[in-house]
Amino acid sequence: xxxxxxxxxxxxxxxxxxxxxxxxxxxxxxxxxxxxxxxxxxxxxxxxxxxxxxxxxxxxxxxxxxxxxxxxxxxxxxxxxxxxxxxxxxxxxxxxxxxxxxxxxxxxxxxxxxxxxxxxxxxxxxxxxxxxxxxxxxxxxxxxxxxxxxxxxxxxxxxxxxxxxxxxxxxxxxxxxxxxxxxxxxxxxxxxxxxxxxxxxxxxxxxxxxxxxxxxxxxxxxxxxxxxxxxxxxxxxxxxxxxxxxxxxxxxxxxxxxxxxxxxxxxxxxxxxxxxxxxxxxxxxxxxxxxxxxxxxxxxxxxxxxxxxxxxxxxxxxxxxxxxxxxxxxxxxxxxxxxxxxxxxxxxxxxxxxxxxxxxxxxxxxxxxxxxxxxxxxxxxxxxxxxxxxxxxxxxx
Amino acid sequence: xxxxxxxxxxxxxxxxxxxxxxxxxxxxxxxxxxxxxxxxxxxxxxxxxxxxxxxxxxxxxxxxxxxxxxxxxxxxxxxxxxxxxxxxxxxxxxxxxxxxxxxxxxxxxxxxxxxxxxxxxxxxxxxxxxxxxxxxxxxxxxxxxxxxxxxxxxxxxxxxxxxxxxxxxxxxxxxxxxxxxxxxxxxxxxxxxxxxxxxxxxxxxxxxxxxxxxxxxxxxxxxxxxxxxxxxxxxxxxxxxxxxxxxxxxxxxxxxxxxx
Ligand SMILES: Cc1cc2nc3c(=O)[nH]c(=O)nc-3n(C[C@H](O)[C@H](O)[C@H](O)COP(=O)(O)OP(=O)(O)OC[C@H]3O[C@@H](n4cnc5c(N)ncnc54)[C@H](O)[C@@H]3O)c2cc1C
Ligand SMILES: Cc1cc2nc3c(=O)[nH]c(=O)nc-3n(C[C@H](O)[C@H](O)[C@H](O)COP(=O)(O)OP(=O)(O)OC[C@H]3O[C@@H](n4cnc5c(N)ncnc54)[C@H](O)[C@@H]3O)c2cc1C
Numbered sequence: 223x224x225x226x227x228x229x230x231x232x233x234x235x236x237x238x239x240x241x242x243x244x245x246x247x248x249x250x251x252x253x254x255x256x257x258x259x260x261x262x263x264x265x266x267x268x269x270x271x272x273x274x275x276x277x278x279x280x281x282x283x284x285x286x287x288x289x290x291x292x293x294x295x296x297x298x299x300x301x302x303x304x305x306x307x308x309x310x311x312x313x314x315x316x317x318x319x320x321x322x323x324x325x326x327x328x329x330x331x332x333x334x335x336x337x338x339x340x341x342x343x344x345x346x347x348x349x350x351x352x353x354x355x356x357x358x359x360x361x362x363x364x365x366x367x368x369x370x371x372x373x374x375x376x377x378x379x380x381x382x383x384x385x386x387x388x389x390x391x392x393x394x395x396x397x398x399x400x401x402x403x404x405x406x407x408x409x410x411x412x413x414x415x416x417x418x419x420x421x422x423x424x425x426x427x428x429x430x431x432x433x434x435x436x437x438x439x440x441x442x443x444x445x446x447x448x449x450x451x452x453x454x455x456x457x458x459x460x461x462x463x464x465x466x467x468x469x470x471x472x473x474x475x476x477x478x479x480x481x482x483x484x485x486x487x488x489x490x491x492x493x494x495x496x497x498x499x500x501x502x503x504x505x506x507x508x509x510x511x512x513x514x515x516x517x518x519x520x521x522x523x524x525x526x527x528x529x530x531x532x533x534x535x536x537x538x539x540x541x542x543x544x545x546x547x548x549x550x551x552x553x554x555x556x557x558x559x560x561x562x563x564x565x566x567x568x569x570x571x572x573x574x575x576x577x578x579x580x581x582x583x584x585x586x587x588x589x590x591x592x593x594x595x596x597x598x599x600x601x602x603x604x605x606x607x608x609x610x611x612x613x614x615x616x617x618x619x
Numbered sequence: 620x621x622x623x624x625x626x627x628x629x630x631x632x633x634x635x636x637x638x639x640x641x642x643x644x645x646x647x648x649x650x651x652x653x654x655x656x657x658x659x660x661x662x663x664x665x666x667x668x669x670x671x672x673x674x675x676x677x678x679x680x681x682x683x684x685x686x687x688x689x690x691x692x693x694x695x696x697x698x699x700x701x702x703x704x705x706x707x708x709x710x711x712x713x714x715x716x717x718x719x720x721x722x723x724x725x726x727x728x729x730x731x732x733x734x735x736x737x738x739x740x741x742x743x744x745x746x747x748x749x750x751x752x753x754x755x756x757x758x759x760x761x762x763x764x765x766x767x768x769x770x771x772x773x774x775x776x777x778x779x780x781x782x783x784x785x786x787x788x789x790x791x792x793x794x795x796x797x798x799x800x801x802x803x804x805x806x807x808x809x810x811x812x813x814x815x816x817x818x819x820x821x822x823x824x825x826x827x828x829x830x831x832x833x834x835x836x837x838x839x840x841x842x843x844x845x846x847x848x849x850x851x852x853x854x855x856x857x858x859x860x861x862x863x864x865x866x867x868x869x870x871x872x873x874x875x876x877x878x879x
Contacts, residue, residue: 240816244688244692245812281809295810295813
């Protein structure tokens with residue numbers, strides 16, 4: 223008998239283990255029963271499905287990559303990617319709620335929090351009973367996050383930070399279960415260069431206002447708000463990690479997030495591929511299935527190629543991360559390729575569905591509107607190309 | 620409150636099934652999953668143990684090739700341990716043989732207060748194992764439970780009937796078969812999945828059950844599958860064009876079938 227081909231890329235094993243396969247099955251069933259039947263309505267009504275997010279918490283999804291000591295599932299980034307991918311096949315909004323809840327919400331507290339901060343905030347975040355937002359982007363500072371204008375000044379008399387400024391597009395920042403947002407702010411200026419730190423602001427703090435939700439092109443069931451801080455006071459102890467390390471800390475957790483977004487894109491591609499396989503076989507025009515035309519069949523074939531390529535790149539990056547190896551370049555490669563492929567696939571899937579592809583009740587139409595942000599959030603495609611160019615030693619600026 | 624739940628592992632109904640032309644039985648050499656029918660029993664058992672303030676839920680299963688994937692799902696849902704009987708000599712075992720094996724497996728579980736099964740499996744669906752199991756264990760049998768409560772050493776069951784339901788009381792221990800209406804099964808949590816791999820799993824061969832090879836398998840079968848045929852094609856419907864008398868024609872058609 224021929225031995226099973228070894229599924230490895232650059233020496234990392236890409237085979238999912240038994241628990242990851244079992245998790246994929248459970249999340250697939252959960253998505254089919256609890257998410258898919260409602261996704262169109264949530265999209266139309268811009269509903270954040272709090273109950274379903276809480277149920278995802280009960281499944282343990284928000285705790286997957288954190289150690290058992292802090293209430294987590296004791297697994298890794300690969301396992302988190304499996305869950306995100308399965309949700310994204312059906313609905314990107316719930317998938318991004320999980321991705322951001324873990325990567326941007328709980329992870330900074332876990333990575334940089336003091337004993338006290340972890341004890342106070344982590345249990346609910348890891349259990350998915352609460353969500354946290356991460357406020358980096360500002361109206362005038364996105365890709366160039368170092369241009370942050372939000373200020374935090376330490377009031378020595380009261381031993382409090384006084385925060386003033388604006389944040390833009392912050393995911394999970396205004397849900398009924400949001401417990402806090404972490405924000406980057408300039409805490410000092412040395413030699414004209416801003417010192418950026420990260421500060422925890424509990425939901426409901428006076429002077430911290432969550433703006434009404436944006437009207438977005440997609441991700442309607444995901445929660446996104448602008449935030450404003452006007453003389454907002456929090457205890458000095460709410461500094462997260464070392465003073466002046468805010469930007470560096472943020473960069474350190476960014477790579478994980480890129481892999482997780484790539485996994486979301488893989489799910490989108492897989493979801494659209496499955497929809498198109500079915501539709502191209504069932505839909506009849508000119509007396510034959512539309513998939514009998516190469517023009518349509520080849521589109522679907524190309525989707526399968528993109529699905530395989532995106533999956534391999536994504537799980538390679540995750541496996542390197544989980545093996546403790548460098549993965550910055552691989553994370554950027556995966557995020558760039560998978561998200562651009564997702565946009566291509568959703569556009570072509572809409573084409574395969576013809577007029578129905580433009581109608582809201584067809585899932586690929588929602589996927590098409592939802593996918594575009596994947597090329598923008600957590601580092602635009604241009605930023606990924608910058609990262610890759612730098613990793614290649616190019617003199618790019 | 621210690622509860623034993625029969626957990627049949629079956630080929631995934633979502634995958635196309637295949638019959639072995641030789642034995643005329645379902646091929647089960649691929650991956651097996653927990654029969655959805657048995658998830659209701661697992662969930663009911665977990666809730667009953669919880670309500671009773673404690674106790675263990677144990678799964679028993681008979682399956683080929685020491686397959687455990689389906690059992691792991693039940694353990695991930697929260698069952699404490701499992702007994703699996705697997706042996707090449709069990710190939711071809713019929714429903715009564717299955718009941719004998721399951722009875723032996725239940726006998727390995729100490730202090731069982733209640734045995735739950737589904738009313739019928741999703742693949743074999745003879746719907747006969749629960750009653751045979753009860754007989755072999757010498758226990759009372761209550762069937763088609765759509766609601767179960769336990770109080771004062773008795774089980775109170777609402778037993779689904781065509782017209783409604785019967786209220787049945789029965790002393791413990793006993794065997795109860797549950798319908799899909801009895802409870803909503805939970806999704807296994809990720810922690811449950813991780814915990815399942817280290818839960819005790821007692822793997823038995825035929826010799827451990829005290830049964831002889833001629834009581835089970837092809838040899839022990841009291842029934843034989845003599846032939847397999849495709850289900851008849853559904854006949855094409857009758858199209859009635861409405862020329863103003865369409866409604867009367869449809870009524871006449873239905874009257875002819877004695878449907879109205
Ligand atoms: C739905 C949604 C959710 C979001 N969630 C969060 C969140 O939770 N937290 C958070 O902090 N932010 C969040 N964001 C913000 C997101 O990360 C930023 O929008 C993104 O980083 C881009 O920043 P920007 O919008 O300021 O664009 P800009 O930085 O102004 O970029 C505009 C264009 O210029 C390009 N560009 C910029 N600089 C260069 C360069 N040097 N070389 C080449 N091209 C360049 C960009 O690639 C882009 O195409 C979210 C955004 C959206 C829409
Ligand atoms: C010659 C022969 C060969 C056969 N080969 C096959 C075969 O290859 N595949 C096949 O599907 N059937 C086969 N059968 C039938 C098979 O043996 C019975 O399906 C099986 O033994 C139990 O019957 P059932 O599934 O109809 O049980 P039912 O009476 O419908 O089951 C009721 C409940 O009993 C419990 N239960 C039943 N079986 C098990 C089990 N194995 N482990 C744990 N709990 C259980 C479950 O709770 C189940 O829902 C064969 C029968 C004969 C006569």
